[in-house]
Amino acid sequence: AQSVTQLGSHVSVSEGALVLLRCNYSSSVPPYLFWYVQYPNQGLQLLLKYTTGATLVKGINGFEAEFKKSETSFHLTKPSAHMSDAAEYFCAVSEASGTYKYIFGTGTRLKVLA
Amino acid sequence: NAGVTQTPKFQVLKTGQSMTLQCAQDMNHEYMSWYRQDPGMGLRLIHYSVGAGITDQGEVPNGYNVSRSTTEDFPLRLLSAAPSQTSVYFCASSYSKFRGNSPLHFGNGTRLTVT
Numbered sequence: 001a002q003s004v005t006q007l008g009s010h011v012s013v014s015e016g017a018l019v020l021l022r023c024n025y026s027s028s029v030p031p032y033l034f035w036y037v038q039y040p041n042q043g044l045q046l047l048l049k050y051t052t053g054a055t056l057v058k059g060i061n062g063f064e065a066e067f068k069k070s071e072t073s074f075h076l077t078k079p080s081a082h083m084s085d086a087a088e089y090f091c092a093v094s095e096a097s098g099t100y101k102y103i104f105g106t107g108t109r110l111k112v113l114a
Numbered sequence: 115n116a117g118v119t120q121t122p123k124f125q126v127l128k129t130g131q132s133m134t135l136q137c138a139q140d141m142n143h144e145y146m147s148w149y150r151q152d153p154g155m156g157l158r159l160i161h162y163s164v165g166a167g168i169t170d171q172g173e174v175p176n177g178y179n180v181s182r183s184t185t186e187d188f189p190l191r192l193l194s195a196a197p198s199q200t201s202v203y204f205c206a207s208s209y210s211k212f213r214g215n216s217p218l219h220f221g222n223g224t225r226l227t228v229t
Binding site (some may be wrong): 006009031032034036041042043044045046049051052090092094095100101102103104105106107 | 118145147149154155156157158159162172204206208214215216217218220221222223
């Protein structure tokens with residue numbers, strides 16, 4: 001079975017600084033990878049996804065992620081943090097076993113300091 | 115479109131009570147699922163369905179039942195609530211069970227407390 005590991009349950013950055021949220025997956029075949037964001041008291045929203053093709057994926061709100069097969073990683077970055085980026089971020093992988101199931105990491109809560 | 119709609123938003127139950135969490139989607143999605151979210155544990159899959167009349171267990175199915183009589187609805191039933199079921203529950207749907215690149219669409223969640 002696949003698994004997803006997010007390093008760092010809490011990350012703090014200063015406003016304007018680089019945001020880097022880490023995600024590693026275990027998979028014997030190339031997976032489909034997703035990043036979701038959850039604002040307080042809301043459901044999860046899709047930030048971006050990797051399926052096939054270009055390994056650098058751009059998402060909403062200035063976020064992007066790079067699929068690195070050799071490192072089994074899919075880290076999320078944003079060049080300059082904004083106060084509105086404070087939220088919880090989840091990395092997920094879809095697992096092919098007949099039909100697809102989605103496996104989530106444990107989440108990283110991002111705090112942006114003024 | 116309303117997307118994925120969950121009701122109620124909040125619920126308090128006493129141990130042993132039963133209840134049903136409702137989930138409806140208006141996007142004609144094949145795939146529907148229920149997750150629970152607990153601090154430090156991310157989202158864990160409870161049950162999922164790949165079409166009307168077809169359901170299967172996820173990672174943490176014990177204490178929960180589901181059915182899928184229509185494409186639109188996927189209710190989650192707690193037969194005898196326990197304090198360990200205190201959690202936030204999310205319903206999510208996806209376009210196709212065979213397309214792993216289809217992202218999940220989430221409802222806004224139901225916060226359940228069992229005392």
